[in-house]
Amino acid sequence: MAYQSKDLSVLAYANGFTLWHYTTADLPAIVDTTGYFNAASTMLRVGDIVVANVDTAGTMKAGLFLVSANSGGVVDVNDLTQIGSADTR
Numbered sequence: 001m002a003y004q005s006k007d008l009s010v011l012a013y014a015n016g017f018t019l020w021h022y023t024t025a026d027l028p029a030i031v032d033t034t035g036y037f038n039a040a041s042t043m044l045r046v047g048d049i050v051v052a053n054v055d056t057a058g059t060m061k062a063g064l065f066l067v068s069a070n071s072g073g074v075v076d077v078n079d080l081t082q083i084g085s086a087d088t089r
Helices: none
Strands: 008-014 017-023 050-053 062-070 074-077 082-085
Touching: none
Parallel strands: 017 050
Antiparallel strands: 008 017, 050 062, 062 074, 062 082
């Protein structure tokens, strides 16, 4: 798959910072590839955080992506910081 604008939404905005939510069937390694969010480059700012549900068609994961670069329309996010990586009970 590829980035879908309908799956990116604002959760909160304050002081020049935006907290986003994004959901996708794409794997985390695909989403954190440089350029994945290029179509949203006019909205995403360095320092924004994207709360994400990824691999929704497989073994769903949730986590955070930090927007680490956005220059010349090219957006990069850091690797997924996973939330709830194990359920032992």
